[in-house]
Amino acid sequence: MNLTQSLKTAYRGLVTNKLRSFLTLLGIMIGVAAVVAMISIGTGASSYVSAQIRGLGSNLLIVTPGRAATGQGGASQAQGTGQSLTMADANAIKQEVSGISRMSPELSGQAQVIYQDKNVSTSISGVTDTYETVHNFHVLYGDFMGTEEEQVGAAVAVLGQNVVVNLFGQANPIGAIIKIKNVPFKVIGIMESKGGSFGNQDDTILVPLSTAQRRLFGADYLRSIYVQVVSEAQVPQTNSEITSLLLSRHHVTDAAQRDFNVSSQADILNTVSQITGVLTILLGGIAAISLLVGGIGIMNIMLVSVTERTREIGLRKAVGAHGRDILFQFLMESVVLSLIGGVLGLALGALGGIAIARYGGWTPVISLNSALLALGFSAGIGIFFGVYPARRASRLNPIEALRYE
Amino acid sequence: MAEDKSAETIIRTTDLVKKYGEGKAEFKALKSVSIAIRQGEFVAVMGPSGSGKSTLMNLIGCLDTPTSGRYSLAGRAAETMTQDELADIRSDEIGFVFQQFNLLPRTSALENVMMPLSYAHRKRDNPREWCEGLLRSVGLAERIGSLPNEMSGGEQQRVAIARALVNDPGILLADEPTGALDSKSGDEIMGIFSRLNKDGRTIVMITHEQYIAEYAGRIIHLKDGRVESDEPNGDRHSRGRQ
Numbered sequence A: 001m002n003l004t005q006s007l008k009t010a011y012r013g014l015v016t017n018k019l020r021s022f023l024t025l026l027g028i029m030i031g032v033a034a035v036v037a038m039i040s041i042g043t044g045a046s047s048y049v050s051a052q053i054r055g056l057g058s059n060l061l062i063v064t065p066g067r068a069a070t071g072q073g074g075a076s077q078a079q080g081t082g083q084s085l086t087m088a089d090a091n092a093i094k095q096e097v098s099g100i101s102r103m104s105p106e107l108s109g110q111a112q113v114i115y116q117d118k119n120v121s122t123s124i125s126g127v128t129d130t131y132e133t134v135h136n137f138h139v140l141y142g143d144f145m146g147t148e149e150e151q152v153g154a155a156v157a158v159l160g161q162n163v164v165v166n167l168f169g170q171a172n173p174i175g176a177i178i179k180i181k182n183v184p185f186k187v188i189g190i191m192e193s194k195g196g197s198f199g200n201q202d203d204t205i206l207v208p209l210s211t212a213q214r215r216l217f218g219a220d221y222l223r224s225i226y227v228q229v230v231s232e233a234q235v236p237q238t239n240s241e242i243t244s245l246l247l248s249r250h251h252v253t254d255a256a257q258r259d260f261n262v263s264s265q266a267d268i269l270n271t272v273s274q275i276t277g278v279l280t281i282l283l284g285g286i287a288a289i290s291l292l293v294g295g296i297g298i299m300n301i302m303l304v305s306v307t308e309r310t311r312e313i314g315l316r317k318a319v320g321a322h323g324r325d326i327l328f329q330f331l332m333e334s335v336v337l338s339l340i341g342g343v344l345g346l347a348l349g350a351l352g353g354i355a356i357a358r359y360g361g362w363t364p365v366i367s368l369n370s371a372l373l374a375l376g377f378s379a380g381i382g383i384f385f386g387v388y389p390a391r392r393a394s395r396l397n398p399i400e401a402l403r404y405e
Numbered sequence B: 001m002a003e004d005k006s007a008e009t010i011i012r013t014t015d016l017v018k019k020y021g022e023g024k025a026e027f028k029a030l031k032s033v034s035i036a037i038r039q040g041e042f043v044a045v046m047g048p049s050g051s052g053k054s055t056l057m058n059l060i061g062c063l064d065t066p067t068s069g070r071y072s073l074a075g076r077a078a079e080t081m082t083q084d085e086l087a088d089i090r091s092d093e094i095g096f097v098f099q100q101f102n103l104l105p106r107t108s109a110l111e112n113v114m115m116p117l118s119y120a121h122r123k124r125d126n127p128r129e130w131c132e133g134l135l136r137s138v139g140l141a142e143r144i145g146s147l148p149n150e151m152s153g154g155e156q157q158r159v160a161i162a163r164a165l166v167n168d169p170g171i172l173l174a175d176e177p178t179g180a181l182d183s184k185s186g187d188e189i190m191g192i193f194s195r196l197n198k199d200g201r202t203i204v205m206i207t208h209e210q211y212i213a214e215y216a217g218r219i220i221h222l223k224d225g226r227v228e229s230d231e232p233n234g235d236r237h238s239r240g241r242q
Helices: A003-015 A018-055 A087-096 A131-135 A147-152 A161-168 A209-216 A232-249 A265-308 A310-318 A323-360 A368-394 A398-403 B053-060 B083-093 B109-119 B127-137 B153-164 B183-198
Strands: A060-065 A100-115 A118-127 A139-142 A156-159 A177-180 A183-191 A204-208 A224-229 A260-264 B009-020 B027-038 B042-046 B068-073 B094-097 B171-175 B202-206 B218-223 B226-232
Touching: A003 A018, A003 A323, A018 A265, A018 A323, A018 A368, A060 A232, A087 A100, A087 A224, A087 A232, A100 A131, A100 A161, A100 A209, A118 A161, A118 A209, A131 A224, A147 A209, A156 A161, A161 A183, A183 A204, A204 A209, A224 A232, A232 A260, A260 A265, A265 A310, A265 A323, A265 A368, A310 A323, A310 A398, A310 B083, A323 A368, A323 B083, B009 B053, B009 B202, B027 B053, B027 B202, B027 B226, B042 B053, B042 B183, B053 B068, B053 B171, B053 B202, B083 B094, B083 B109, B094 B153, B109 B127, B109 B153, B127 B153, B153 B183, B171 B183, B183 B202
Parallel strands: A118 A204, A156 A183, B042 B202, B042 B218, B094 B171, B171 B202
Antiparallel strands: A060 A224, A060 A260, A100 A118, A100 A177, A100 A224, A139 A183, A156 A204, A177 A183, B009 B027, B009 B068, B218 B226
16 A cells, blocks of 8 residues: 555545544644744743843943841841942942943932822932943933033933823923922933833933932942943953952952852843743643643544444455555554644644734744644654554454454 | 366365364364365355354455364465465455445445555556446446445445455455345345356355355355255256346
C-alpha cells in the first residue's frame, strides 16, 4: 500500500465521522495554538521590555544607597532606602572618577498634589538640569529647570503627561500654581510622553533637587545617582572606580558590607531577560499540557475507531492486508488528524499572538522555530498516541474481527 | 482461468486437526479431516452447527493455521506459512464471500470492489475500468456509484462477489452466501456462482440449505469435526434456473 493510497484511506476514515474528527482535531488545535501564542507573547514581551531598558542608554550606571540599618540585630529595610548617599558623594564622583560625561543626582518620593479641587498622589522627583539628557527624556512645552532654580531652591515644577491630564484635564497648566505637600509650586513645563513598564515616567512631577530636599522631604541624602559614561566600553572601569571611591568615602573596608550599590543597564537587562525567559517557559509549559491532553484525546478516539471498525479490519485482512498495512492506515489517520490540528492551531496561535501584541503595544514575534516546533510536535503526538491503537488494530485476528458484532 | 487444469488437485488437507482453548476448556473443532479438491470443482460443505464447517473454511482460506495435519494449497504447504505469507495467499489465490456481505459502509460499490487492489502485489493498468467491468459482469452496471445502504441484500452480495474476483483468484470461498437473502436473490447469486465455476474457478461453499447445495457438483457433510460423507451430486442443476 503506497502513501497516497494510505492518505486517501485515512481521509475517508476521517470524513465519515466529521464531527468526531473535528472535535478530536480541536484538542490538538487548541494545544498548538496555546503553545504558539504563549511563546509569541513571551518573546514579544521580553524583547519589548529589553528594548525599553536599552532605550535608557546602555552606557548608564545607577548608584543607589544600601539598606537602612536599624541598629544592631534589628531588621534591615529594603534595598535603596538607606540615607548613605549624599550630594557630597555625587560631587566627589564627578570630580574624581574618569569617563563620566554627565550625572543626574535624584531624590524621589510620593506626595499629595493639589490643584483647585483636584487632589492626586503622585511621584515627585527632585532633579537637576542634567536629568533631561541623562534620561533621554525631554521637556515638550515650556522650560526645564536650570542651574539657577537649583541654586535658589525655586518652587517650580515640570509635569509628566499623566499628571497634566489628572490635574488639569484640557486646560493649559503652564504658569498655574499647584500645591505639593501644601507648598505652592509654579508649573513651568510639561514633559514629553514616554510611557514605560517600570514605573510610569509620565506620572511624575519634576522639581529642582535642592527644593525637594529642603522643602518637600526635609532630607539631605539622595535616592539615586544616574551616571552617564562616555562609552559603553568604559562602563566597567567607571563602575569599579565609583565603587572604590565610595568605599573609602564611607569608610567601609569589607566590600560585602558596603552601604551602596552600583548597577549598570546590562545588569538590569540580564535580570529582566532572566525573568521573562522563565515566564515564557512557564507559559509554554502550561500550554504544552493542553497539547498533551489533546494527544490523549486522539488516542481515545482512535481506540474507539478501532473497536468500531473491527469488522472492517477483519475484512481488510481477509482480502490480503498485512498487519503493517492496517497499522499504517490507523497511524496515518491519527497523524493526519493531529497535523491538520497543528496547522490550524498554528494559524490560530499566530493570530492570538498578534492580537495580544497589538494590545500590549509590542511587535508580534512568530518565529519559524516555534512554528516548526509546533508542527513537529503535533505530528509527533499523532504518532505517539496513534501507535498503540494502530498496533491493536493490526494485531486483530481476522476471523474474530469478522465475527465481531 | 480459461486453461484446462481440471485434473490438478488445488486444495489438499491431510489429517487436519484444529483445537481451541487449553486444558479443560480445550475443544477440538476439527478432529481429522482429509479432503482433496481439484481445480474447477464446485463443492458444497454441509453439516449441523458445531460440525466444524467454519473452522475448515477458515483453514482452507488461510485465515487460520491448523493445530496439526497438513494443508497444501496449489502445491504450497500452508501450515508452515507466516502471517504475511498467508496474507499474500489470501490476496492472490482466494476470494471470500461472506454471509453478511461485509461491505465498507458509506463507500460506493466501485470503491468497495477496488479496496483489495491496494493490498495486492500485482498492479492493474486501469483498475477503475477493470472493477467497473466486474460490477457489470454481476449485473450491477447501474449500481456502480451506489452506497451499500442504497442497495438490496442481493445487490450487496453481488458487489461482494465482484470484490472477491478483483484479484482474479483461482478459488472462491463462500460462507453461507445466501444465508441472509430471500430465495429469489439466493438463486441469482447461485447462478453467478455456477457461471464462475463453468469459467474454471474452484468454488467451496458452506450452506445449510439443501436446495443451495444442489448447485454444487460435490457435497461434503461434516459431523463432529469429521467428514461424514463426501459424494458427487448426481442431481446437479436439477433445481437450476427455472
